[in-house]
Amino acid sequence: MSGRGDQVGELVDELVQGLLDEQVTPPKTNRGVLGTQPLTVSFGWVQGTTHAAWADVLGLLEPVYGKARPHGDVNRFYGECWVLGPYGVKLSLYPIEYEGADEAAESREGEMLIVIPQAALDAAGFEADAEVTRRLLVMGFRATRVDAYLDDRRPDGVRLEPRQLQAAREAGQCRTRMSSGDFHVSDKEIRVPRADGTVTRLQVHSETFYAGSRQSSALVRVYDKRAESLVNRGEEIGACTRVEIEAHRQKESNLAELLLSTLVGGAPGAELIQVLVGLLDFHDCPPGGQHKERYPRLPWWESLVGAARQVRVEWRRHAPTVESTLRWYHVQVKKSLAFLREAYGRSYPHAGSGGFVRWLEATLNGAERRLRRDPYRLELLERIEPGESDLFPWPRGERRWRPAAVG
Numbered sequence: 324m325s326g327r328g329d330q331v332g333e334l335v336d337e338l339v340q341g342l343l344d345e346q347v348t349p350p351k352t353n354r355g356v357l358g359t360q361p362l363t364v365s366f367g368w369v370q371g372t373t374h375a376a377w378a379d380v381l382g383l384l385e386p387v388y389g390k391a392r393p394h395g396d397v398n399r400f401y402g403e404c405w406v407l408g409p410y411g412v413k414l415s416l417y418p419i420e421y422e423g424a425d426e427a428a429e430s431r432e433g434e435m436l437i438v439i440p441q442a443a444l445d446a447a448g449f450e451a452d453a454e455v456t457r458r459l460l461v462m463g464f465r466a467t468r469v470d471a472y473l474d475d476r477r478p479d480g481v482r483l484e485p486r487q488l489q490a491a492r493e494a495g496q497c498r499t500r501m502s503s504g505d506f507h508v509s510d511k512e513i514r515v516p517r518a519d520g521t522v523t524r525l526q527v528h529s530e531t532f533y534a535g536s537r538q539s540s541a542l543v544r545v546y547d548k549r550a551e552s553l554v555n556r557g558e559e560i561g562a563c564t565r566v567e568i569e570a571h572r573q574k575e576s577n578l579a580e581l582l583l584s585t586l587v588g589g590a591p592g593a594e595l596i597q598v599l600v601g602l603l604d605f606h607d608c609p610p611g612g613q614h615k616e617r618y619p620r621l622p623w624w625e626s627l628v629g630a631a632r633q634v635r636v637e638w639r640r641h642a643p644t645v646e647s648t649l650r651w652y653h654v655q656v657k658k659s660l661a662f663l664r665e666a667y668g669r670s671y672p673h674a675g676s677g678g679f680v681r682w683l684e685a686t687l688n689g690a691e692r693r694l695r696r697d698p699y700r701l702e703l704l705e706r707i708e709p710g711e712s713d714l715f716p717w718p719r720g721e722r723r724w725r726p727a728a729v730g
Contacts, residue, residue, distance in 0.1 A: 355445035355452060357591055361477040362627075364592045366452065367441040367470035367567070369583075372434050375462035380414065380435060383458050387451055388412040388443050410443035437464070449591075457587045466579035471586070471595055472567040474548065475627065483564045485532040485545045487623050491605045492534075498604040498615040500638065501535040501543070511554055527553050534603055540575040541636070543568055543602055568599060577637045578602075593631070601634040645703060 356363040373380065381391055389408015403416040415436040437459070444452050456464075475483045489506040491497050508530050515523045529550035535542040548565040552558045570579035578598070585594040608618040620628070660683075667679040694700060 354448035355441070356474070357449045361475065361482075362592065363474045363476075364595050365449065365472055365474075366444050366582075366586055367472055368468055368569075369439040369444065369452075369456065369466070369470075369586075370437065370468040371459075371464050371466040371579075372436050373459065373462050373464045374434055375464075377416075377435070379462060380437070383455060383462075384412065384414075384437075387447050387455055388439070408443070410446055411438075411440045412443045413438040441470075453587050453591075456583060460583070460587070466570070466583050469570045469579045469582040469586075470567060471582050471598075472565050473592075473595060473599070475564040475566065476562065479562065481626060482562065483545065483566070483623065483627055485530040485547070485564070487621075488532040488545055488603075488605065489530075491621060491624075492532075494610045495612065496605055496608055496610070496615065496621065498606060499534060499602060500636075501539075501541060501602060503534075503536050503539065505533040507531045507533070509550075513554055513557065515553075515557060525553065529554070537569065537571065540571050540638070541569070541578050541602060542571070543599070566599065568595075568602065575639060577639075581634060581636065594634075596628050596631045597634040598636070600628050600631050601636045604633065645707070 356365040358364055384407055385391060388410060389412070391405045391407045391414065394404040394406040394413065405414045406412065407414070413436075415438075416434070439452075439455075447455075477483075485506070488497070492504065509528070511527050511529075513525050513527055515525055517523055527550045529547045531544060531546040533542070533544055544565075544567045546565055546567075548563040549560055551565075552560045568578075568582065570576070570582050581598050581601075582595075585591045585598060588594050604615070605621045605624040606615040606618040607621045608615045612618070619625070664679045667674075667682060671678055
């Protein structure tokens with residue numbers, strides 16, 4: 324890591340001088356892109372979890388993204404939140420609510436959520452981001468969301484257009500395993516101030532092609548980046564079509580891992596295109612034809628992806644465990660149950676706490692029929708040995724139940 328490491332060090336040193344100054348503003352030029360015009364690649368979001376030591380994570384991130392300071396905006400998933408520098412990098416710790424929580428909190432042990440948004444990635448630069456990601460992976464970093472994009476700035480007539488993808492999909496020439504999809508067309512009028520104090524009105528037409536959704540593990544979005552920049556920021560960036568890939572829910576597919584591997588790989592542009600054609604591919608086959616892979620790619624698509632080989636994206640059903648179910652309960656359900664208990668008490672004040680418990684037991688008895696139809700959880704139940712288990716640590720401040728001594 325000789326030459327590349329020195330370059331990363333220079334980028335880090337240069338960035339730190341500005342990041343430590345709270346008045347710094349995001350740079351106008353995006354240093355987070357790789358490649359030369361007319362095709363460039365970059366990353367728009369890196370998010371994931373690790374159980375690494377707090378000091379190790381801070382030692383890695385602070386020199387690149389800025390000093391950490393407590394942040395008051397604590398979300399409902401994590402109890403303690405810190406923000407690094409001016410670009411919105413966040414570290415959050417999952418609250419520990421069991422025996423030994425005081426000692427664990429003092430050393431900040433437990434699961435840590437790391438969020439690195441696009442402004443920070445752009446400011447640090449592609450090489451520095453790649454180096455940070457490599458070291459995070461060594462620390463056991465598990466990606467939960469990764470966004471990557473490809474900008475196409477080729478001339479009109481050659482540049483990819485969202486309507487081309489939509490027409491091919493409607494004609495049955497799209498090879499994909501992503502079931503959902505949409506196509507949006509928008510026309511908006513914007514007001515652009517001029518140097519002489521006058522205002523120019525512009526009609527902005529935009530089209531957006533979607534495959535997948537944010538509720539699933541993958542989303543591909545192809546849109547007119549110039550129109551988006553004009554409407555949202557009043558900024559003229561020139562003709563550009565952006566192809567974005569968003570990976571969510573790493574337990575349901577390996578897409579987030581694949582995108583991270585392109586960030587730290589030796590040829591990010593080529594590897595990102597291989598991931599893209601693993602999600603979407605367009606072939607010059609008869610409308611609705613079978614075995615699309617046997618036909619050549621459509622010319623406008625081949626001009627972008629060339630002869631790139633598909634990287635297989637694995638879609639998998641997440642098999643639940645007792646630990647993951649408990650985690651889901653603590654993060655998603657516990658507060659809602661407390662709210663329902665309070666609401667029940669106000670609705671039936673004479674029933675007492677026992678009334679809510681009876682209602683809850685009746686609800687659970689009804690859900691037991693659904694449990695009996697879930698082979699994954701039934702298999703887990705068969706593996707649990709009778710007796711006391713550490714799967715259910717007792718809440719702090721309450722006496723833990725112990726089985727009576729035998730004999």
